[in-house]
Amino acid sequence: MCIVAIAWQLFDELPLVLLSNRDEFLQRPTERLHQWADQPIYAGRDSQSGGTWLGIHQHQHQGVYEQNGRWAAVLNFRDGIQAREDERSRGELVTGFLTSELSPLAFARQIDLQDYAGFNLIVGDSQQAVIVNNRGHAPTPLYAGLHVLSNGQPDDSWFKTDKLRGRLRQEVLPLISEDNRLHYWQDAAFNVLSDTNAAPADRLPDTGMGADVEQALSSIYIEPIAFGATAQSMPTYGTRTQSILTLHHKEESGIKAHLISRETNNIARSN
Structure with missing residues (x-):
């Protein structure tokens, strides 16, 4: 189901700090973070549909990796509406932006919203970040601040989004203010x-699922669970990837994107 936190334009040298958990079915085939051979993208890859949930623009030219500062992330929207078989993969929205030359706002405005199952999409570069969904939230530039969203509307107050926002303000953002080098605050972010703290019964959202499922999905990190089966069944779903994405102002080279991801204690890094 996923959760994303974005510290946008809060730090002079780090205009973007993005933290993300990707929640997915455990059997869905996935390639870990890597430089794609067929597109100028650095990201993990959904082997089933070919897209990604989070990535940056990056390509190799004469042995050197080059970037243009573009980044994007997508989350599904949980409202009980079943996806149709003819709908396009939401991961295409991320790859489409990363390979586009449109501004974030222009790209968000030209999406054919009804081609996809429910989604929240965030696209950006070093100058602008925009959020849009196909559940009534028009393309809207992000204001400078801390934004946390999951699988509801961007301004929904879910237990997990409130918990993540509070912990980031108390435990991570102060560290970045002290020293913005990733190694200084990476462990605190992860x-x-x-x-794994779940919401109390009175803080569960109503997204068309049973209370037991809502509670299992209510924590920032979702431990492996069995969907639609008995407690003795093998787990089928949970948090599979944790990522940190930053944009860094460097005097000698301009904007530099850094993306790292962790899957079962394996860490891959951008070049």
């Missing part, structure tokens, strides 16, 4: 992303 620790916050690994919070």
Whole structure:
């Protein structure tokens, strides 16, 4: 189901700090973070549909990796509406933006919203970040601040989004203010992303699922669970990837994107 936190334009040298958990069915085939051979993209890859949930523009030219500062992330929208077989993969929205030359706002405005199952999409570069969904939220530039969203409307107050926002303000953003080098605050960020505390019964959202499922999905990090089966069944779903994406102002080279991901303690890094 996924959760994303974006510290946008809060730090002079780090205009973007993005933290993300990707929640997915455990059997869905996935390639870990890598430089794609067929497109100028650095990201993990959904082997089933060919797209991605989070990535940056990056390509190799004469042995050197080059970037243009474009980044994007997509989350599904949980409202009980079943996806149709003829709908396009939501991962195409990320790859489409990363390979486009349109501004974030122009790209968001030209999406044929009804071609996809429910989604929240965030697209950006070093100057602008835009969020859009196909559940009534028009393309809207992000204001400078901390934004946390999951699988409802961007301004919904879910237990997991409130918990992540609070922990970031207390435990991670102060560290970045002290020293914005990734190694200084990376462990704290991954620790916050690994919070397994579930919501109390009175803080569960109503997204068309049973209370037991809502509670299992209510934590920042979703431990492996069995969907639609008995407790003795093998787990089928959970948090599979945790990622940190930053844009860094460097005097000698301009904007530099850094993306790292962690899957079962394996870490891959951008060049």
